[in-house]
Amino acid sequence: MTLLVYTANRVSDGVVVFLAEDDGWLEIPRPSGVIRGADMEMRMKAVAEAAEEAAIVVSPYPIEVTDEGGEIRPVSLRERIRAYGPSIHPEFAKQWPIADKGY
Template sequence: MSLQVVTANRLDDGLVVFLTADGGWSENIHDSRVADGKEAAAVLLKEASAPELDVVIVGPYLIDVEQGDGGLVPTKYREVLRTKGPSVRQDLGYQAV
C-alpha cells in the first residue's frame, strides 16, 4: 500500500486543500498528514468527511503520494496538476504567486 493523504476543495474560493496533522486544511501538500496503510487512510478519510466540515470543504478523497527530494509528491498526473493550478493559464493558480 502506498502513502496517502486527503485532498478536497475549499468552499469559499475553490482552491485545493490537504488535511493537516492538526485537523485543519492547508493549500500546501507538504503540510499534509500522511497515512501509511489501508486502516490509517480510512481513518483520515472518515475525519475529513465529518458532517461539520461540509461548510468548509467539498469532495474529500484520498490520493497516493510518495516522498520526493522536496517532500510529498502525488503519484498521479491529475493530482500533480491540482497541486500546481491551471496548466493553461500560468497567470492563475498557485504558479502565479
C-alpha cells in the same frame, strides 16, 4: 507501500487543499498528512468527512503521493496539476518553480 493524502476543494473559494494531521486543510500537502497505518487512515477519513459535513470542503478523497525527503508529490498527472496549478501558468504555482520539477 502506497502513500495517501486526503485532498478536497475548499467550499468558500474552491481552492485545492490537503489534509494535514493537527493543522487541518492546507494548500500544500505536508508530510504530517501522509497516512501511515490503519489507525491514521480511519482518523483522517473521519476528519475529512466531518469537514465535508460542516461545509468546509467539497468531496474529500484520498490521493496517492510520494514523499521525496519531505516533499509530498501527487502521483497522477491530474493530481499534480491540481496541486501545482495549470501547467500553462507557472506563475500561479503554489509550491516550487514548475520548471525545476516539471509535471
